[in-house]
Amino acid sequence: MSTNKNKTLSRRAFMRNTSLAGGGLVIGFNLFQACKPKVVAEPTIDLASLDYNDFNAFIKIADNGAVTIFSPNPEVGQGVKTSMPMIIAEELDVAWKDVYVEQGILDTENYTRQVAGGSQSIRFGWDALRQTGAAAKQMLVSAAAAKWGVDPSECSVSEGVITNAAGETLGYGDVVNEASLLEVPDLEEVALKSPKDYKIIGKDASNVDIDKIITGKSLYGMDYKTEGMLYAAVLRPPGFGQTLVSYDDSKAKTMPGVVDIIKIGEKLRGLFEKDQGFSSKISSSDKVVVLAESTWQALKAKEAIVAEWKDDTTMESTEKHEEILTDLLDNGKFETRRSDGNIKTAFAQADQILERTYESPFLPHSCMEPMNFYANVTNEKVHLVGPIQTPEWKAGLVSQMLDRPQEEILMEMTRIGGGFGRRLYGDFVMEAAEISDAIRKPVKVVYSREDDMNAGVYRPAIKYRIKAGIKDGKITAYHLKEAAINDNMYGLIPNFFPAGAIENYQVDSVAYDSNITTGAWRAPYTNFLAYAEQSFFDELAELMEVDKIQMRLDLLDKVKPEEDERIQYSPERMKEVINVAVEKSGWGTKPSNVYQGFVNYYCHNSHVAEVADVEIENGEPVVKKITCVVDCGIVINPVGALNQIEGGVLDGVGHSMYGELAFADGKPVATNFDRYRLLRMREAPEVVTYLIENEHSPTGLGEPTLPPAGGAIANALKAATGNRLYKQPFINTPELLKIPEKEIIG
Known part of the structure; x- marks a missing residue:
């Protein structure tokens, strides 16, 4: 089944302004069909003085032929600030060296999906x-054809230069003013290039921010500052489910650089009644805020505050969660997500049954750049600046919390030093806005690493139980059960492989409501499930005494997506990546x-x-190499694609081998990287990547290579040690991995 989405722009959604007195054309565009035709740039005598707030995003062509493309989506390191403009530049037919890229701001009037999440930016755009x-x-x-008095069909374009049949040439800068007077064409009828004619797409392009990154220029939220800005360090509950009783800030107030100490929380609690989706991800307790002249001064003064907290509910531990999840698998009231055939009858008739349970821990996001955000609340507007994956959602919440009109919220996005899902929720944005509203001064909230680990929105702990029935040498029944902390379906996808391949197939889920805040973590729904299912498939093949690869191919042969629209993957494309791998x-x-281990996943x-x-x-078993084959359709920027693929693989290796965040009395046991184990450079295996070449529209790439890594390693470790692994992280099973005790951390 094709996964391509036909996203088009209406003719009216393609907006442009009249000729600029200073020379040049600004062509605005709506990336996701949400542009309002009434929003048009005002003419101006200077390109630099354009009010860019009037646009969602736009192309700016100067009379010297230079092109500036504004990118509206958050840049989290996934490369969209480079690859999205590459797509425009390809069809515009300009030289990439002549293109300048700038980050756009949030425009809630004219955009939809100004989001970094789900690996969907390129696919939808x-x-x-x-x-x-x-x-x-x-x-x-x-415009050039009219100037020459010829038919446009007689003209050709290359790198911003238009040539007619007589060999005469005009640059884009020579005709921008005339072009601005022409009628906008029907966008669904404009001629698009054939992939064989691409000059930019499919060629390596350096990150457009690379010079600023390596020279330390201001790009990230941590870099942003304004005159008179104060730094805020927030004292939050030390354990989940706790609320503030009282605090003594007398010592902290006397410390150098401290300007004020205030309490916040009332406005945020008021928001809970309006948006439960957001409130489930943050604490409702009051918090104490230190405002100082520097980050260090604020953080040190926060340590001097003596606070008393009370437990509203029973504090929780990792051991409690493990017991609860096991009980849920045995006795929980499940929701059925998909049910084909009759698994009860199929299991009753089976010759053999295999059942296994797989366990995953909580995980923090471990972003390189700790959470931070800037806010300046005045009577005229609410100015927000910083790293956020969901700017429109957060701007809307700030509007509700402060009871301010949406048009008074100005949200600017900085480059993000790691998101992985943590910056979807934006509790730090709300804190900054509430603090600035209280003091009516510009303020930047800055988390320490300990704040980041203690006040996280973690990947939830999950347990899967998978059961398969075999009859006459064939898999006749498959039952997947998920028990998750908080919202169910965190890791469960009912219509991915092997859906459609087994006649009697059922997927169920159940959840436990915990005080510990949980949410999306890189490759949500699949980051642990891939390991569990693919490890189970290998063990199933061993039980059936069949070839592991051939078993998967045989199952894929049974899938008929043309007969079942619920199936989301393509069996043919899946078989190709398997064969190439x-x-x-x-x-x-x-x-x-x-010793090798194999996984295929969608x-x-x-x-x-x-x-x-x-x-x-x-x-000791050592992971030496990962061979990775990916079908993500047309690849925009190969070097950027390789970065995403390798990063995803290594993230999957590191967290399946070492990652675990344990809790005791509702508090994380690890509060910094001295106790939280990450993959070390010397432990990183070689990653060799192969991209399937085709002309399918692009699909996700920032996340798909992470989930399979854990399963591939587990299957390889089974081959090396003879032991199956049913719980992550693998390092916590030294008797299976033969890892000396001295190497075990935490």
């Missing part, structure tokens, strides 16, 4: 971005000291297969 560039090109060519990894042909609209190579060194 693909058609709209191409149409934007192509329509601008058509207008420019028409087998070939490229040398599956089954390695020396006897190399998520975020992309198909992936991974093979892990494990060797025994000094009596």
Whole structure:
């Protein structure tokens, strides 16, 4: 089944302004069909003085031929600030070296999906971005043709230069003023390039921010500052489910640089009644805020505050959660997400039954840049600046919390130093806004690493129980049960593989309501499920005494997406990545000291297969190499794609091997990286990537390679040690991995 989405722009959604007195054309565009035709840029004598707030995003062409493309989506390191403009530049037919890229601001009037999440930015913007560039090109060519008195069909374009049949040339800058007077073409009818003609798409392009990144120029939220800005350190409840009783700030007030100490929480609690989706992700307790002249002064003064907290509910521990999840799997009231055939009858008739339970821990997001945000609340507007994955959602919440009209909220986005889902929720945005509203001064909230670990929105602990029935050498029944902390379906996808491949198939889920805040973590729904299911498939093949790869291919042969619209993956594309991975990894042909594990998986609209190579060194299994094959459709920027693929694989390796955040009395046991185990550089395996070339529209890439990594490693470790692993992190099973006690951390 095709996963391509036909996202187009209406003709009226493609807006432009009249000729600029200073020379040049500004062509605005709506990336996601939400542009209002009444919003038009005002003419101005200076390109630099344009009021960019009037646009969602736009192309700016100067009379010297330079092109500036404004990118509206948050940049979290996934590369959209480079790749999205590349798509426009390709269809506009300009030289990439002549393109300048700038970050747009939030425009709630004219945009939808100004979001960084789900690996969907390119997928949803693909058609709209191409149409934007192509329509601008058509207008420019028409203007040049009129100037020459020829038909536009006689003209060709290359790198911003228009050429007619006689060999005469005009640059885009020569005709921008005339082009601005032409009628905007029907965007659904503009001619789009064939992939074989691409000059920019498919070619390596450096990150547009790379010079600023390596030279330390201001890009990130932590860099942002204004005159008179105060720094805020927030004292939050030390444990989940606690509320503030009283506090003594007498010592803190005398410390250097401290300007004020206030209490916040009332306005945020008022918001809870309006938006339960947000309130479930944060504490409703009052908090104490230190305002100082520097981050260090604020953080040190916060440590000097003596606070008393009370428990509103029973404090929780990791052990309690493990017991609760097991009980839920045994006795919970499940919601059925998909049910095909009759699993009860199929299991009753089965010759053999395999049932296994898999456990995953809580995980923090561990962003390199701790949470931070700037707010300046005045009578005229609420100015917000910082790293956020969901700017429109947060601006709307601030509007509700402060009871201010939406048009008074100005949200600017900085580059984000890691998000992974943590910056979807934006509790730090709300804190900054409430603090600034209270003191009516510009303020920036800054988390310490300990704040980040203690006040997180974590990946929830989950347990899966998978049961399969075998009859006459065939898999006839499959039952997947999920028990999760808080909202169910955190890790469960009912219509992914093997849905459609097994006649009697059922997926159920149940959840436990915990004080510990949980939410999306990189590759939500799949980051642990891939390991559980793919490890189970290997064990199932062993029980059936069949080839592991062939078993998967045989199951895929049974899938008929044309008969079942619920199926989200393509069996043909999945078989291709499997076959390529087998070939490229040398599956089954390695020396006897190399043990391999295989996984294939579909998520975020992309198909992936991974093979892990494990060797025994000094009596210990070591992950040496991951071969990764990806079908994500057309690849916009190959070097950026490789960065995303390798980063996802290594993230999957690190967290399946080492990642775990335990709780005691409602508090994280680890509060910094001295106790929270991350993948070390010397432990990172080689990652070899192969991209499937085709002309399918682009799909997700920031997340799909993470989920399969854990399963590939687990299956390779089974081959190396003879032992199956049913719980992450793998390092906590030293008797299985043969890892010396001295290497175990935490």
